[in-house]
Amino acid sequence: xxxxxKQGVVTLFFxxxxxxxxxxxxxGRPAGEPGLxxxxxxxxxxxxxxxxxxxxxxxxxxxxxxxDPKLGHIMPIVAGMGAGVSVVDFDRDGWLDLYVVTGKEGGxxxxxxxxxxxxxxxxxxxxxxxxxxxxxxxACMGAVWADYDNDGFPDLFVYKWGxxxxxxxxxxxxxxxxxxTAGLPARVNANAACWFDYDRxxxxxxxxxxxWRDDIDLWDLRTTAVMPESFEYATNGGRKYLLRNCxxxxxxxxxxxxxxxxxxxxxxxxxxxxxxxxxxxxVLANDYGVSEFYANRGGERFDEVGFETGIGVAPKSGMxxxxxDVLNQGKQSxxxxxxxxxxxxxxxxxxxxxAGTTAKGLPRYLNQAGALNVERGxxxxxxxxxxxxxxxxxxxxxANGYISAEKGKSYWxxxxxxxxxxxxxISDARxxxxxxxxxxxxxxxxxxxxxxxxxxxxxxAGVGAxxxxxGRAVALGxxxxxxxxxxxVANQNGPLLLYRNDVTPGRDWVEFELTGGARxxxxxxxxxxxxxxxxxxLTWRQGGGLQQQSRVITAGDGYAAQSTSRLHFxxxxxxxxxxxxxxxxSGRTDTIQAPPVNALHRVEESGP
Amino acid sequence: MTSPASPPPPARPAxxxxxxxxxxxxxxxxxxxxxVLGYYYARDPLGELVARWYARTVGGTPDPAAxxxxxxxxxxxxxxxxxxxxxxxxKKLYAPILITVILALSDASFSVLENHPAPGWLVALTxxxxxxxxxxxxxxxxxxxxxxxxxxFYWGKWPNPTSAYIxxxxxxxxxxxxxxxxxxxxxxxxxxxKYVLRxxxxxxxxxxxxGVTAMLFLxxxxxxxxxxxAGNNGGALAxxxxxxxxxxxxxxRFHIPLAFVATFVPLAFLRSSVTGHPWQAxxxxxxxxxxxxxxxxxITDPPTTTRAKWSQILVAxxxxxxxxxxxxxxxxxxxxxxALFTVGPAANLVEIIAGRLRSSRAGEGLKAGPDHPxxxxxxxxxxx
Numbered sequence: 001x002x003x004x005x006k007q008g009v010v011t012l013f014f015x016x017x018x019x020x021x022x023x024x025x026x027x028g029r030p031a032g033e034p035g036l037x038x039x040x041x042x043x044x045x046x047x048x049x050x051x052x053x054x055x056x057x058x059x060x061x062x063x064x065x066x067x068d069p070k071l072g073h074i075m076p077i078v079a080g081m082g083a084g085v086s087v088v089d090f091d092r093d094g095w096l097d098l099y100v101v102t103g104k105e106g107g108x109x110x111x112x113x114x115x116x117x118x119x120x121x122x123x124x125x126x127x128x129x130x131x132x133x134x135x136x137x138x139a140c141m142g143a144v145w146a147d148y149d150n151d152g153f154p155d156l157f158v159y160k161w162g163x164x165x166x167x168x169x170x171x172x173x174x175x176x177x178x179x180x181t182a183g184l185p186a187r188v189n190a191n192a193a194c195w196f197d198y199d200r201x202x203x204x205x206x207x208x209x210x211x212w213r214d215d216i217d218l219w220d221l222r223t224t225a226v227m228p229e230s231f232e233y234a235t236n237g238g239r240k241y242l243l244r245n246c247x248x249x250x251x252x253x254x255x256x257x258x259x260x261x262x263x264x265x266x267x268x269x270x271x272x273x274x275x276x277x278x279x280x281x282x283v284l285a286n287d288y289g290v291s292e293f294y295a296n297r298g299g300e301r302f303d304e305v306g307f308e309t310g311i312g313v314a315p316k317s318g319m320x321x322x323x324x325d326v327l328n329q330g331k332q333s334x335x336x337x338x339x340x341x342x343x344x345x346x347x348x349x350x351x352x353x354x355a356g357t358t359a360k361g362l363p364r365y366l367n368q369a370g371a372l373n374v375e376r377g378x379x380x381x382x383x384x385x386x387x388x389x390x391x392x393x394x395x396x397x398x399a400n401g402y403i404s405a406e407k408g409k410s411y412w413x414x415x416x417x418x419x420x421x422x423x424x425x426i427s428d429a430r431x432x433x434x435x436x437x438x439x440x441x442x443x444x445x446x447x448x449x450x451x452x453x454x455x456x457x458x459x460x461a462g463v464g465a466x467x468x469x470x471g472r473a474v475a476l477g478x479x480x481x482x483x484x485x486x487x488x489v490a491n492q493n494g495p496l497l498l499y500r501n502d503v504t505p506g507r508d509w510v511e512f513e514l515t516g517g518a519r520x521x522x523x524x525x526x527x528x529x530x531x532x533x534x535x536x537x538l539t540w541r542q543g544g545g546l547q548q549q550s551r552v553i554t555a556g557d558g559y560a561a562q563s564t565s566r567l568h569f570x571x572x573x574x575x576x577x578x579x580x581x582x583x584x585x586s587g588r589t590d591t592i593q594a595p596p597v598n599a600l601h602r603v604e605e606s607g608p
Numbered sequence: 609m610t611s612p613a614s615p616p617p618p619a620r621p622a623x624x625x626x627x628x629x630x631x632x633x634x635x636x637x638x639x640x641x642x643x644v645l646g647y648y649y650a651r652d653p654l655g656e657l658v659a660r661w662y663a664r665t666v667g668g669t670p671d672p673a674a675x676x677x678x679x680x681x682x683x684x685x686x687x688x689x690x691x692x693x694x695x696x697x698x699k700k701l702y703a704p705i706l707i708t709v710i711l712a713l714s715d716a717s718f719s720v721l722e723n724h725p726a727p728g729w730l731v732a733l734t735x736x737x738x739x740x741x742x743x744x745x746x747x748x749x750x751x752x753x754x755x756x757x758x759x760x761f762y763w764g765k766w767p768n769p770t771s772a773y774i775x776x777x778x779x780x781x782x783x784x785x786x787x788x789x790x791x792x793x794x795x796x797x798x799x800x801x802k803y804v805l806r807x808x809x810x811x812x813x814x815x816x817x818x819g820v821t822a823m824l825f826l827x828x829x830x831x832x833x834x835x836x837x838a839g840n841n842g843g844a845l846a847x848x849x850x851x852x853x854x855x856x857x858x859x860x861r862f863h864i865p866l867a868f869v870a871t872f873v874p875l876a877f878l879r880s881s882v883t884g885h886p887w888q889a890x891x892x893x894x895x896x897x898x899x900x901x902x903x904x905x906x907i908t909d910p911p912t913t914t915r916a917k918w919s920q921i922l923v924a925x926x927x928x929x930x931x932x933x934x935x936x937x938x939x940x941x942x943x944x945x946x947a948l949f950t951v952g953p954a955a956n957l958v959e960i961i962a963g964r965l966r967s968s969r970a971g972e973g974l975k976a977g978p979d980h981p982x983x984x985x986x987x988x989x990x991x992x
Contacts, residue, residue: 006762007804013758014804017797018826024789025827233718314722343828344941348786355739366725366739370786376829413939417889420896422842431888 036462042504045450046389049464049487049499057119058112060496062472063104065139065161068221073434076403077411078218079103080470081191081267082161083490084142084560087477088154089114091172096477096564098488099129100496101140101158107133109140109158110496118480128175129156129167136219138162138187142473142560146195148204148245150518150529159190159208161218168249183250187214189238194556195532196271196280197585198258199299202516202523203245204532204555209266209284210238224429228265231419231426232315234288237265242302247523259301264289268321270557272332273533274363278587280533283311285318285336291350295362308358310365311336316347320559323552324385324394326372326451327353330537330550334365337380337398337559341441344412348375349383349398372455374398379441382474382559386485387570390507392540392547393451399471399489399559403435404442411440443468469494477564483509483598485568490560508571508597512536514553516584517605526586527605530555533585536567539578540597546578571597639690647683654679676716684709702855704770707777707905710848711744714897717844720781721745724788743791744780751776751795762803771815771911772799778816778905782898783823784832794819794831802911805953808960812953814912816905821945833942834898845895852904864913865903867921869894871928882936893944902944912952914959923955 041048053059062083064076071078082103090097095114102109109132111124124130132140138160145154153169166182167175189212195204212218213236216226228234240260243251264286271280279296286292290312294302306312316338323332331354338347351374352365369375377383378400388395403411414433418426425431446465449456460466469491479486479498487499514534516527527534530553537550551567571577580592584605595601655675688695695701714720723740730738751772759767779794798819802811805818823831856862872894880887893899907913907927913920931947934940 010758010762010800010803014797014800017793017800018822021790021793021797021823021826024787024793025829313719315719343824344832346784346786346830346832356736364739367786368725371725371727375786410939413935413941414885414889416893416941417885418892420898421888421892422845422895424842425888425892425895431886431892433883433885433889 036464038464038502041459041463042502045459045463046391046504046507047463047484048502049388049448050502051464051467051497052500053496053498055118056498056500057121058098058496058498060100060102060110060112060122062100062102062490062493062496063107064493065103065105065133065218067218070221070224071218071429074429074432076405076435077432077440078429080403080492081472082139082141082560083472083492083494084140085473085475085488085490085496086143086145086562087475087479087488087564088145088562090145090154090156090169092153093172095481096479096566098475098496099124099143099145099156100490101143101560102133103139103141103161105133105135105139109133109143114479127173128177129158132158132160132165138189138218141191142193142556144193144195144556144562146204146532146555147528147530148195148206149249150203150516150520150523152529154530157193157195157206159188159193161189161191161212162187164188164190164193164208178249181249183252184243185214185241185253187217188241189214189216189218191267191560192269192284192556194269194271194554195530196282196555197528197533198242198271198280198296199244200279200585200587201245201247201299202518202526202528202586203247204528204530205245206241206243206251207269207271207282208241208243209269210240210263211265211267211287212238213263214238225427227427227429227432228288229423229427231288232317234265235263236427237263237286237288239263240266240284257301259303260294262286262292262304264292267319268336268557268559270321270323270334270554271533272323272552272554273535274332274334275361276363280585283321283334285321287317287319288315289318290315291318291321291336305362308360308362308364310367311350311352316350319380320382322383322385322557323554324396325550326351326385326394326396328393328547328549329354330548332550332552333368335369335374335383335385335396337377337383337400339379339441340376341379341412344416346376349377349380351375373458374447374449374456377447378444380447381472382489382561384474384476384487384558384561384563386476386487386563386568387509388448388485388487388501388503389450390484390503390509390570390572391451392542392549392570392572392575393453394549395451396447396449396456397465397474397476397487397489398447398449399474399491400446401442401444401468401470403438403440404468404470405435405439406437407439407443409436409438411435411438414438415440442470446471465499467491467497469497473559473561475558475561475563476568478511478566478568481600483511483568483600506573508542508573508575510538510569510571510577510580510595510597511600512567512569512580512582513565513600513602514567514582514584515602515604517586527584527588530565531584531605532565535583536569537581537583538569539580540569540571540575541578542572542575566600633694636690636694640687643683643686643690647679651676651679677713680712680716684712699859700770702859703905704774704777706851706855707774707901709851710901711777711781713847714781714844724786742780743785743788744777746788747780747783747791747795748773748776750792751779751799754796754799758800758803774905775799775816775819778901779819781901782816782820782834784834785830787830790823790827790831794823797822807957808964810956810960811911812956814906814909814948814952817945817948817952821942821949824942824945833945834901842895844897845900848897848900848904852900856904856908861908861910861920863917864908864920864924867924868903868907868928871925872931875928875932879932879936899944902948906948907952912956914955919955919959923951926955927951 064079086099098112108130112120143158156167158165191211192209242255244254268285282294284292293306320337334352336350351369353368355366379402383398385394448460473490489497514531516531518526532555582590658675755772798815801818876890879890934943
């Protein structure tokens, strides 16, 4: 063969490689089919989302705080978080309500009471939980609800960049501010919190995750060296608080005693028994670093085992963490959202699927986000699993977008300059390039990933999730008691969106509302009254096959969000439930044989 | 593009050139295998021992990366002691060894390798023993294999795989993707470009620069470049500069990164005055890990740099100037790659044309290509 022929062969091969790259890149994030009419969306995907906040009487709009002028040149970057929303039945009338926070100084939070007719009324001011952004007290970032005194009504904890607030619910009518008497820390610059019963004493404890250091007053900076010391390895963030519920209305700081020492920049936390010990573990999604997995050792201490479990190896920009049995295996996977911006930063979101155990008996996870096609979601924030089309598989709603300012102008290049700088540079706000009117990962299309069994496909545009606001918190709940999960999205500097969900008729469902056995003064050996940490494992027959799915009650997950504590299961058509096995936080197990479909089952923990 | 007229010099094992015996080479290889396997077997238990000792004596929990860094450093030092008689006389091995050391320490410090989950068929095939794999190692294997196969086909002889090894490591570190195909295709495009994009028997583009640039341009949905993953840590930077500078100085090429940095820094002040941004922000990229790989392994690559020292310095300066042009004109995130992508081949072309003119004036043709005496004498021949 002559050298010319060889040259030709190699050149052809070379060109083929280029062609292959182009073809493979073309298989990037599918955009879905925009403009589907509702009927077609229902036929094709089994559900349709309709933004109906205004029709429901909701006119809330989140506003950013204005921090110290020393941060003025990068204000949208540092102040661009904290649009949180919770779904909770605060008055126990059987209809799910909404609580939503804003961050602007003097701005009012809203408590939207569900009237039961498809509309909501704001009762925050009357209930005493609206005015929580008073100048000098900090900015609200999110809220988590749980019945910490087991009196039957969920209480409210609001975490802030500033003074956290705790409110005791008085019969669903009004709230008493108990911040000082409860013994909460004076200031935590937190972006995440959750309730969980870490020591299984029947009383819910509180975990608060700091983002900025506690000693930083963001409205009165002593120094501009307050930024993360590294883009992916920062440990100069806020400390964490594990506040043990003493049972008398007070909380005890046991963080150091139980071994939680993280000072990473935490943006999200979720608690669940992932190690199978019966005690709830903690997973922290950290911005500027690796995620952390705190394994609960018998309610006595926590060990950070993120590296061993696999979720704490590669540092990314953790924004959110949520749980879901995505493969219907009876095991909880963890979805951690990160950043993907084509050509700039391709971290990819992580879907940590259980893959056996380590030699020490810890759960081992593998990231299957790429294989299951839930990896590329833009600058991702809150995410939530739920069966949106009641087909028996958990779907995934993801909010995204950071700063939508002037279109066509991007801060990415400027961001890249400082992101790689040494600690002394990146950690000092003075050296950050001004953002001006530029956007940063703005106007992003949302992701609604439909679980097809083998993998997921993005159907956001097709089903009607077409907004491009800077999404933050995502919370799910059956707001109309129809057996269908609606979607609530809190947007940064944007409106609260209520996506009413309609599902193809004929698809079955079942919901469980659990009540633990603990009562005031009678909590030993029983589960906390809200049953936070309880798991329902459902087995049902549909289409000739036996299926199972497991769901866990959490009180705070995703990003600045809390979805309904009612456990919702889609079942598909003509489903027959075999059984529901309830594993209570107390360790007790109850089994309900053949509960009827298309019903909400209220279950109380059997006696001690 | 032209067809090469002559094959590259035949490759010979480094050990042969050093004069080491086959038995000595085999013994060293065996010791190496034992040491590496022993390290990976013992590193976790040793890490726990260190952590317990730290907790007892100092209190608290040590940085989990610290025992790994210490372990890898000791391992590398012992391996160096084992192989020093083979390595020291063979300057051509300096660059691959340097980048291997950087890779090992980077992974120990910052988990730069970022394993991917193994595909289902591999998990099933191995009964669950293999749950993850390293895309960087796959890239190294692919580039070396591509070099051997394409080189054998093209030249009719087995090429030296040293340069492909460095290309593999460079591509494996510089490409950031959660998919495997960008790593594989970047490595293959990098290698193949050396055989296709040729003039006067010289390949014009630095292979890794070409491959990474092509991937960033053609596959932005899946590919980004290494930007920040070194902990923003001055210590890591100092180690790379110390090792890199020492080796580049030994090889007589330190003037290239020096010229580039010496140009980049004043240009950072110029950019600051143009953009109004703090000069610290403009100078910050000089401390990023990608920048270090760039100045020590890309712009110093002998086959794709000009031959005379003065022209190498000039080209380094021009690359830095072009980099600033891209930054200011286009806010180009990948300005480093693009600057070398455009200036490097142009400089090579100018040199080739000038050489031909000189040769024609002198009445004799310039014998270029892999047998060119200047190229043969270069200790870094065929790096990245």
